[in-house]
Amino acid sequence: MPKVGMEPVRREQLIKATIESVAELGLQGTTINSISKKAGLSSGIISHYFGGKQGLIEATVRYLLSNLKVELMAKAGPNTSPEQRLMYIVEANFALVQQRKDTTRTWLSFWAQSMH
Secondary structure (H helix, E strand, O other): OOOOOOHHHHHHHHHHHHHHHHHHHHHHHOOHHHHHHHHOOOOHHHHHHHOOHHHHHHHHHHHHHHHHHHHHHHHOOOOOOHHHHHHHHHHHHOOHHHHOHHHHHHHHHHHHHHOO
16 A cells, blocks of 8 residues: 555656656556556556556546646736737747657657647
8 A cells, every 4th residue: 555645746746757667668658557567566556546548548648738738827827918818829849848858759659649
Protein backbone atom coordinates (compact mmCIF):
# COMPACT_ATOMS: atom_id res chain seq x y z
CA MET A 1 0.00 0.00 0.00
CA PRO A 2 1.40 3.44 -0.94
CA LYS A 3 2.39 5.87 1.78
CA VAL A 4 -0.23 8.45 2.74
CA GLY A 5 0.30 11.79 0.99
CA MET A 6 2.63 10.36 -1.66
CA GLU A 7 0.08 10.16 -4.47
CA PRO A 8 0.67 13.68 -5.89
CA VAL A 9 4.44 13.19 -5.70
CA ARG A 10 4.32 9.79 -7.41
CA ARG A 11 1.86 10.95 -10.06
CA GLU A 12 4.14 13.85 -11.02
CA GLN A 13 7.15 11.51 -10.97
CA LEU A 14 5.40 9.18 -13.39
CA ILE A 15 4.24 12.01 -15.65
CA LYS A 16 7.76 13.44 -15.88
CA ALA A 17 9.13 9.96 -16.56
CA THR A 18 6.54 9.57 -19.33
CA ILE A 19 7.69 12.83 -20.94
CA GLU A 20 11.31 11.61 -20.79
CA SER A 21 10.42 8.18 -22.18
CA VAL A 22 8.30 9.52 -25.03
CA ALA A 23 11.03 12.04 -25.90
CA GLU A 24 13.60 9.25 -26.01
CA LEU A 25 11.65 6.28 -27.40
CA GLY A 26 8.59 7.82 -29.06
CA LEU A 27 5.01 7.10 -28.07
CA GLN A 28 4.98 3.64 -29.67
CA GLY A 29 8.26 2.64 -28.02
CA THR A 30 7.25 3.87 -24.59
CA THR A 31 6.08 1.07 -22.33
CA ILE A 32 4.91 0.81 -18.75
CA ASN A 33 8.30 -0.72 -17.96
CA SER A 34 10.28 2.12 -19.61
CA ILE A 35 8.26 4.69 -17.67
CA SER A 36 8.51 2.92 -14.32
CA LYS A 37 12.25 2.39 -14.81
CA LYS A 38 12.81 6.10 -15.49
CA ALA A 39 10.67 7.00 -12.47
CA GLY A 40 12.43 4.46 -10.26
CA LEU A 41 9.09 2.95 -9.26
CA SER A 42 7.36 -0.39 -9.74
CA SER A 43 5.31 -0.81 -12.91
CA GLY A 44 2.22 -1.72 -10.86
CA ILE A 45 1.97 1.78 -9.47
CA ILE A 46 1.06 3.09 -12.94
CA SER A 47 -2.05 0.91 -12.96
CA HIS A 48 -2.80 1.90 -9.37
CA TYR A 49 -2.72 5.66 -10.05
CA PHE A 50 -3.70 5.85 -13.72
CA GLY A 51 -5.41 2.57 -14.63
CA GLY A 52 -2.72 1.79 -17.21
CA LYS A 53 -0.55 3.35 -19.88
CA GLN A 54 -3.43 5.11 -21.67
CA GLY A 55 -4.54 6.82 -18.47
CA LEU A 56 -0.98 7.95 -17.80
CA ILE A 57 -0.64 9.28 -21.37
CA GLU A 58 -3.88 11.25 -20.94
CA ALA A 59 -2.67 12.63 -17.59
CA THR A 60 0.60 13.65 -19.24
CA VAL A 61 -1.21 15.55 -21.99
CA ARG A 62 -3.36 17.27 -19.35
CA TYR A 63 -0.17 18.14 -17.42
CA LEU A 64 1.40 19.74 -20.50
CA LEU A 65 -1.82 21.62 -21.29
CA SER A 66 -2.02 22.80 -17.69
CA ASN A 67 1.52 24.18 -17.97
CA LEU A 68 0.45 26.07 -21.09
CA LYS A 69 -2.57 27.47 -19.25
CA VAL A 70 -0.44 28.62 -16.30
CA GLU A 71 1.93 30.39 -18.70
CA LEU A 72 -1.02 32.06 -20.44
CA MET A 73 -2.88 33.06 -17.28
CA ALA A 74 0.25 34.64 -15.83
CA LYS A 75 0.09 37.20 -18.64
CA ALA A 76 -3.60 37.60 -19.42
CA GLY A 77 -5.80 39.62 -17.09
CA PRO A 78 -9.57 40.12 -16.94
CA ASN A 79 -9.41 43.15 -19.25
CA THR A 80 -7.27 41.51 -21.92
CA SER A 81 -8.54 42.19 -25.43
CA PRO A 82 -9.16 39.26 -27.79
CA GLU A 83 -6.14 40.31 -29.86
CA GLN A 84 -3.89 40.40 -26.79
CA ARG A 85 -5.23 37.05 -25.61
CA LEU A 86 -4.41 35.52 -29.00
CA MET A 87 -0.87 36.90 -28.82
CA TYR A 88 -0.48 35.49 -25.30
CA ILE A 89 -1.58 32.08 -26.57
CA VAL A 90 1.07 32.20 -29.28
CA GLU A 91 3.69 33.36 -26.77
CA ALA A 92 2.75 30.63 -24.27
CA ASN A 93 3.21 27.98 -26.96
CA PHE A 94 6.74 29.24 -27.51
CA ALA A 95 7.64 29.71 -23.84
CA LEU A 96 10.91 28.22 -22.63
CA VAL A 97 9.18 25.26 -20.96
CA GLN A 98 7.60 24.36 -24.30
CA GLN A 99 10.94 24.64 -26.10
CA ARG A 100 12.68 22.03 -23.95
CA LYS A 101 13.79 19.09 -26.07
CA ASP A 102 11.80 16.49 -24.10
CA THR A 103 8.62 18.57 -24.04
CA THR A 104 8.81 19.34 -27.76
CA ARG A 105 9.38 15.70 -28.69
CA THR A 106 6.54 14.59 -26.44
CA TRP A 107 4.10 17.10 -27.96
CA LEU A 108 5.09 16.04 -31.48
CA SER A 109 4.64 12.36 -30.59
CA PHE A 110 1.21 13.02 -29.09
CA TRP A 111 0.04 15.08 -32.06
CA ALA A 112 1.37 12.62 -34.62
CA GLN A 113 -0.35 9.74 -32.86
CA SER A 114 -3.61 11.62 -32.40
CA MET A 115 -4.05 11.76 -36.17
CA HIS A 116 -4.34 7.96 -36.23
